[in-house]
Amino acid sequence: MSRIRVMLVEDDDFTRSMVAGALQIQGIDIVGETGSVGPAMKMAEELKPDAAILDLDLGAGPNGIDLAVALRRRQPRIGIVILTTFEEPRLLNSKVSNPPAGAVYFVKKEIGEIELLYRGIQKAISNASNSSSSEVTPIKSKSLEGVTDSQLDTMRLVSQGLSNSQIAKLRGISEKSVEQTLSRLVANLGLHSAPDKNLRVQVSLLYSKLTGATSGGEPSDTK
Amino acid sequence: MNLLIQNNFSPIGGRWAISLYPTLFSIPLVVLGAGFSEPVVVGSVEFWKWAQISLIAALPAALVLYGANLTYFKNRKVTPVSTNSVFVLGAILGFIKGSLTGLLSLQAGLITENITENISTRIFAATVIGFFLLPIVSFVTFQIDFYRNIRKNLINDLLIIESHKYESGEVAALLRSKMKKNLDQELASIFSSSRELFDPNSQIKPESQWEELSKILRNISTKNVRNLSHNLFRERIYGDIGGVSHYFSFIVRNLKFESLWIALLFAFTTFRYALIESSNINGFITTLVKFVFVYCIFIVAQWIYEKVKSNKLLSFIGLIFTSLFLFSLVSRSINYFIDLRYSNISYFIEVSWLFIVVVITSFINGLSKGQAQEIQSLFSVKDRKDIELVGLQKEEERIRREIAKYLHGIVQSRLMASAIKIEASGNSGNLDELKKEIANAYTNLTMPDLSFLDMQDRDFKSECEIIESHWGALVELDFHLKITNREFRSGFVKRIGEAVTEAISNSFRHGQATSVQVLVEEVESGILIKVIDNGQGPQSGLAGMGSDLFTSIAGDNWSLRAAEDKGAILEVAVTI
Numbered sequence: 001m002s003r004i005r006v007m008l009v010e011d012d013d014f015t016r017s018m019v020a021g022a023l024q025i026q027g028i029d030i031v032g033e034t035g036s037v038g039p040a041m042k043m044a045e046e047l048k049p050d051a052a053i054l055d056l057d058l059g060a061g062p063n064g065i066d067l068a069v070a071l072r073r074r075q076p077r078i079g080i081v082i083l084t085t086f087e088e089p090r091l092l093n094s095k096v097s098n099p100p101a102g103a104v105y106f107v108k109k110e111i112g113e114i115e116l117l118y119r120g121i122q123k124a125i126s127n128a129s130n131s132s133s134s135e136v137t138p139i140k141s142k143s144l145e146g147v148t149d150s151q152l153d154t155m156r157l158v159s160q161g162l163s164n165s166q167i168a169k170l171r172g173i174s175e176k177s178v179e180q181t182l183s184r185l186v187a188n189l190g191l192h193s194a195p196d197k198n199l200r201v202q203v204s205l206l207y208s209k210l211t212g213a214t215s216g217g218e219p220s221d222t223k
Numbered sequence: 224m225n226l227l228i229q230n231n232f233s234p235i236g237g238r239w240a241i242s243l244y245p246t247l248f249s250i251p252l253v254v255l256g257a258g259f260s261e262p263v264v265v266g267s268v269e270f271w272k273w274a275q276i277s278l279i280a281a282l283p284a285a286l287v288l289y290g291a292n293l294t295y296f297k298n299r300k301v302t303p304v305s306t307n308s309v310f311v312l313g314a315i316l317g318f319i320k321g322s323l324t325g326l327l328s329l330q331a332g333l334i335t336e337n338i339t340e341n342i343s344t345r346i347f348a349a350t351v352i353g354f355f356l357l358p359i360v361s362f363v364t365f366q367i368d369f370y371r372n373i374r375k376n377l378i379n380d381l382l383i384i385e386s387h388k389y390e391s392g393e394v395a396a397l398l399r400s401k402m403k404k405n406l407d408q409e410l411a412s413i414f415s416s417s418r419e420l421f422d423p424n425s426q427i428k429p430e431s432q433w434e435e436l437s438k439i440l441r442n443i444s445t446k447n448v449r450n451l452s453h454n455l456f457r458e459r460i461y462g463d464i465g466g467v468s469h470y471f472s473f474i475v476r477n478l479k480f481e482s483l484w485i486a487l488l489f490a491f492t493t494f495r496y497a498l499i500e501s502s503n504i505n506g507f508i509t510t511l512v513k514f515v516f517v518y519c520i521f522i523v524a525q526w527i528y529e530k531v532k533s534n535k536l537l538s539f540i541g542l543i544f545t546s547l548f549l550f551s552l553v554s555r556s557i558n559y560f561i562d563l564r565y566s567n568i569s570y571f572i573e574v575s576w577l578f579i580v581v582v583i584t585s586f587i588n589g590l591s592k593g594q595a596q597e598i599q600s601l602f603s604v605k606d607r608k609d610i611e612l613v614g615l616q617k618e619e620e621r622i623r624r625e626i627a628k629y630l631h632g633i634v635q636s637r638l639m640a641s642a643i644k645i646e647a648s649g650n651s652g653n654l655d656e657l658k659k660e661i662a663n664a665y666t667n668l669t670m671p672d673l674s675f676l677d678m679q680d681r682d683f684k685s686e687c688e689i690i691e692s693h694w695g696a697l698v699e700l701d702f703h704l705k706i707t708n709r710e711f712r713s714g715f716v717k718r719i720g721e722a723v724t725e726a727i728s729n730s731f732r733h734g735q736a737t738s739v740q741v742l743v744e745e746v747e748s749g750i751l752i753k754v755i756d757n758g759q760g761p762q763s764g765l766a767g768m769g770s771d772l773f774t775s776i777a778g779d780n781w782s783l784r785a786a787e788d789k790g791a792i793l794e795v796a797v798t799i
Contacts, residue, residue: 012636013636013637013640014635014636014637014639014640015636016640017640017643017644018640018643021643021644021647037693037696037697038692038695038696040696041696041697042696060693061692061693061694061724062693062694062697062728062731066697066728066731066732067697069731069732070696070697070698070731073737095728095729095732096732097732097733153771165609166609169609169775170771170775171771171775172770172771172774172775
């Protein structure tokens, strides 16, 4: 049986080398590694890998899902694995599209063993070659059930430290609408006001937790 | 601002009700005013006598005022008193002062004829003056205090915004330069001294030294690079805004000859002559003629003043003195015509009093309108800066993320990865692999690429090149730029770039376009962005994609429609 050929797109050198090393031990052939979209498209064209492992957040420009969509348009049989710290793609940007059909979405902290990632790659390749599994299933985090895109945008801006009036100006809506969105967001997230807990801080902490910036609970030291 | 919602918001009966100190400070004016406005002062001796009497008569009134301040008006800052009470108190103070002035002037022998009429007229006039003066002082004080508080809050807001602005924009630039400097000085020395240890051409023994080398790489990664990112500093720079000259420029701009008020006030403060000399028709004639003349001459002065475009303050002063000179000529002619006994000093005193009346009315007018206008201008500055701040904070966030990502994601991560690979090949005993990884580490210890830290405001061409480098691999892009070489405000090109990026990403994500044409054209009123794609065209439910961003930079001046054959056309018109 031939080895699975995988390309890796991850803009963090350390993570990329760790993942590549671990998958090689599992018997996967890492045919190419890169940190950005341009070289990734070129690499895929030349090397024709069986699957691509893509980071969701690739910095400025297209994200991992955009890249996945473009790869799939050119190579319909390529397996797609999204590997990220974001519990839900909308956390990166509410305007992000759905991943291509059959893509496998992994949140880094939930991968206990590298075997799980290995199986995910196999599943992604199988999904891509199986036309019956072409349905697109939106990736949803349980913590964000019922949270709308607009609420998520507000959550992101609150976690950036912006005031209601600044958010209103940035989103082109009234300050009152921001207040209303914020109260609905707080209700949807199941957060409660308490004398020793500021709601805005709770929202920011939760956002950091869901995007993998902190483990949640207490703000962590900068890495 | 918070004054607006306080329950003592009352221009006359509120916390400024009797304006104790401003009123007490106005005593010298009242004292001199007595001498100036006295109709039959014939020399300096009489003038000072009147002034002394007025001062003595004002003291009991001042004591009554102070007493009212301690009793009925005591809690006015918390609970407003009735507006009428201020008028009544003013009338009482005027009555006291008028009565005492009458009695004292009689004692001093300044009144010799028509004694009863003279004193009663004097009391009546003083009561009426007090009735209006105290509320006017209260109102003016209220205005000054009210606007001063709004102004203070606004300037505080502006200072906060300015400081945030500098934290966001300027400090981001400082962060960049500081980081670059630190990287140059600290990292360069660390990298260069460590790098030679990894030089494949040196006497390095990979099989025995790999652990030590790996440890060095780990140290540089976790200590030097990490600490460097933590030591990035912040510097606060405050701007100088809303200064005193700004405040006074608005007051000067609003100076105006209020001819009716000038004429009324002047006639009213000098009408006693007409009343006292009521048996003589000359008193009425002079008062009436002077009232009409003063009214007319200041209407003309105001008309001329409005025509003047520059040196407004100097013109205003010039017009005052010209008007006063003409008034003194007319006053002399009238007096000569009706054979009145005015001395030179009497004319001087009369003209001086008119001068004071003109200055007071003009200043009050300039103050009330000028303050309001200044506040309005500060509000608009604040609004503009508020919007600017949001943009700058976004920029700061982006740069911070870039810096953090650069340090942790590239420099630190690259070195740590190198250390781990050296350890892995060392442990496996694969000498060739070890040599290769040490050579890689040698390469990785080259000074990091700092090009992105030198980023300045880009021009449209560079901005488009960057967008193409991001999106060009996914979608075919065709840029057409029709821009002159003019300079745009800081961040403007970037905002246009954001809008173009948003449009391209929408075409790719939602329109599934494979080709996008972008036209950025400078038009008369600003920049027109036109994005045409070959995708599926606007879909229901997705037409609002990016609308927040387009609205925030172009207001309602953007549209998305289906192209004739296939695809969508987005047009965004941004005002410069």
